[in-house]
Amino acid sequence: MYRALYRVWRPQRFDEIVGQQMITQTLKNAIMTHQTSHAYLFTGPRGTGKTSAAKIFAKAINCHHLVDGEPCNECETCTAITKGQLNDVIEIDAASNNGVEEIRDIRDKAKYAPTQADYKVYIIDEVHMLSTGAFNALLKTLEEPPANVIFILATTEPHKIPLTIISRTQRFDFRRITAKDSYDRMVYILNEKDVTYDEKALRVIAAAAEGGMRDALSILDQVISFGDNTVTLDDALMVTGSVTKQLLANYVSEVTDHDTKPALETMRQILQEGKDANRFIEDLISYTRDVLLYQQAPEMVDSVAMGEDDQQFEAFAKQIDAEVLYQMVKTLNDIQQQMRFTTHPDVYLEVLTVKLAQLDGQAAVQPVAAATVNPEDPTVHKLAQQVEQLQSEVKTLRSQGGSITKPAPAKPRSSNGPVVKKVNVSQIYPILGAATKNDLIKVRDVWTDLMNILSVTQRALMHVAQPVAASSEGVVVAFDYAFVYQKAIDDQTLIDALGNGLDRLMGEAPKIVCVPKEQWPQIRKDYLATHQPGGATSEQQAPAKEPVVEEAKNMFGDLVEVQPD
Template sequence: MEHIALYRAWRPQSFQDMVGQQHIIQTLQNAIREQRVSHAYLFSGPRGTGKTSAAKVLAKAVNCERGPGPEPCNECPSCLRITAGNVMDVQEIDAASNRGVEEIRDLRDKVKYAPTEVRRKVYIIDEVHMLTTEAFNALLKTLEEPPSHAMFILATTEPHKLPATIISRCQRFDFRRVALEEQTAHLSAICEKEGITADVNALQYIARLSDGGMRDAVSLLDQISSFTDGKVTYEQVLGMTGGIPSEQFARLATAILEGDMGLLLELVEQLMHEGKSADKCLENLMYYFRDLLMIKMVPGADQLTERVLNPAEFKDMATAFSRDRLFQIVDTLNKYLGEMKYATHPQTLFEVALMKLCSLQQDESETASAAPLGALQAGSGVNAPAVHSGELDLLKRQITALEKKLEQALQSGGISGGGRDGASSAKSNPTPSSAPRISATSKMPPNVDKFIAGKDSPDFAAIYKQWSLVLQGVKEEKVTVHAWFVDGEPVSVMDDAVLVAFKNTIHRDTTEKPANRQVIENVFAARLGKPYRLVTIMQRDWNEAAQKSVGQPSKEELRLEHEHDTADAKSEPWIDEAIQLFGEDLVVIKE
């Protein structure tokens, strides 16, 4: 007698035969019992979970001669012929090979004719997501308003590829992956009926490998039982599927924990001699460490582990690794597993991955040993060079820069000690080129009297003539600096300093930033023939000082000016905000 594959021989013929989809079975049975069967259903879910089988059982239930009832009798001529596929009114269409618009148009033309053999016409369209867009459009109207004698059952593993207009016209049922206990119990029942002797551990491992697909589990059982002559053991399942016993995983994990690269390489060589594939070994090892992580972090993780069948036996191994260490191992193995598919020599990459794990363990040990030394140095007043040496160096540089800026501010008179001493100090010290501005609106440059005396000197006249060249040079160096600097106008020169008066506070403050000042002073040296320092002043302050020097009273000048000249920063806050958001290099200001 011809052998029939187990997954075909044990295909569900009634709702009660289905495994793991109780929520769908109960809904369909209630709908049949109450005569509320829909005209269109969508069955979606992973492969091997019973979508097509449920569709055929539903077709028998609505057409059973003793029904319709919640279960088909599987004895009447209609049920027997539908099971055998001999009823023309119940059609199973493979959408992968009949995906064109012509096939769907032919279906649409024939669906309007009444059934000739059974009560209702049933169209089961498998892998419906393979239909073309034109075919979906042709099916749409018929699916929305089919004849009263017609029923459509669409099955797919990828429901996200279906148009929303199709999904909205169907009752959708999502098939779940079958639970491990249900799969194991069903496999045990099959073994008992088929006369197969199987260990519980072997059936559990088969169920785990099937990834929730009942058909895959039954097919794997059929294959292994043929190889083992009806006696299925855990070791035989491992040998057939290329799996690795959890004890070997434990040996690999111990070698990684101890950093023993020699033992690791010996174990890899042993696995290769046993005919294991490097990529499968790496994948299984990653799952093993994933199981250890589950055992460590989740109490009662018996149902969450995949490669460890007895989690209680491996709690000591999970305790030996820290959580961060396990996360790091899984991340590293996952990275190498992604590279393995493109590797010319997978075994070499597998060995490198294991040695990488050992080297990470050694790095952790070195860091742990360096930590007490760093703490000792910190307690004795010595800077710890271990982990935060870069941050300490950065802090040192920042403190040094702040001290330098504070000293320069004191020398320039920006911060005075109070009273007349502070004022005299401000007048007696020149401003260094890199001195920061403390308050641009109130600070007068030092030696302003000397600048007033030099405002009509030949040196200033020469610089004034070449000022357009200076502006051009600044623009060539950095156009954003030019946009701020162009607001200033040279008013005097003294020794090695050029005094520039600004109308706008924002322009003056931005120009005096150290980086911008450096650009301008470099252009001074290149275009004016000698190095000059940049000294700035507000135009109002310069006019007032110049008038006082000739004995004229300070008068309020009445003139029309731009709003930003009088309102300063308040009228152009967006300029500062743009610079803070994008940086000076990306901001261009056009008058």
């Protein structure tokens, strides 16, 4: 029975794991020095070696014939683990075993000593799929682990794992595998299999794999089958839906030369050949990125990225303006988002081609040319005399002990600043109508934990924000700076991450509404004036109490609740 390449060539030693040398060396050293932990967390994109590393670790920790931290792969224990037949090494898919009962069963069985091996190893794949109750059940075991039991948790989405779990594990972040490493591994496998191949085809496969070794081998498997045990460039392009570097270079050259008609013809040729529209956009973004990178650091762009004609790539990188490339990346990204759900990708690609052909980076950054000044011009001569006169008057004033009052700097006009979207009070007022001090305290109590769940980029945005009002249905978050507020409301991924984080920490997912901090007092005042009994008139009463209330608000902020006598 035929077995897929990624299964046949699955790493059986740490040294066979591609592109993760730092992680594998650390694990080998820990095993050799007997400094292993009771729990590990392996994170990273798909196909980067997380589960393979977990199985190799299970073999190495139980192998009695270690060589430099590597399992022998020949003893009875190693062979049984490789075949998946050792009862003491348990692999669990958390996607289908994510309930409390399954984890409690693991916890109960973990108390028993291993029957055949030295250590009982639990490998839980896609651990982020566990429910909240299951995580809580697992937490108890990680807090007080039984002797001779090791947990290895693997996930592609570490931000979904509670911090209480992460803090009790040793975390290893597996990085994406470079195109060059994927290329070298495929060359090794094909040489071992004695399969003829075209190097250009392997370059296409390495780029299409997007950092996953398993994806690269799966694509390679398809190409071998498609090409009757040979690997050709045409077959690789057909299977991946990619476009040749030559065709990409021609297309980019045409749009940057503003040749719309030839660019449209090239694009139509690409579609007629059955190429995938989304893959074409990905290839364009990757090609543009490589050109930008080559302009700044040529040594960072290898031959895999440069493609078939290195000289053409180099010549194009030297002549194209970087500003045009920046605009191209932005336009490509916008079109890519719009194409996600369309059934007419050809229309979007035609619009994209016209847009790219109309880009003019020089117009955006072209400096205003300095006017040529003729010293003999009567106007220039008159201005020079006035300057000399003013300088003389200033000198006289200073000698007489006078002072020159500097004019107050003009206030910058708001029209020159960034355009900030108007706050939608219709979303804020319902929250204020049901807001309570207890709801706000609950949100503030988990705010630090919520920030730790976010990515580094998201955390940087939220560093200047804090909750100012809350109800059971929503939370109002105020931002210190208007431009950060603008970025936040345009980032739907951030808003979703905040909602998901609050759902995990509080058991409910309130709606997140953002406001600039400078506008928040006025919004609150307008709400009180229009929605509270008595309106603005009630705020004007009892002036004797007003300073006390204001001082309390300065000390305690929005936690102050003013009630009539």
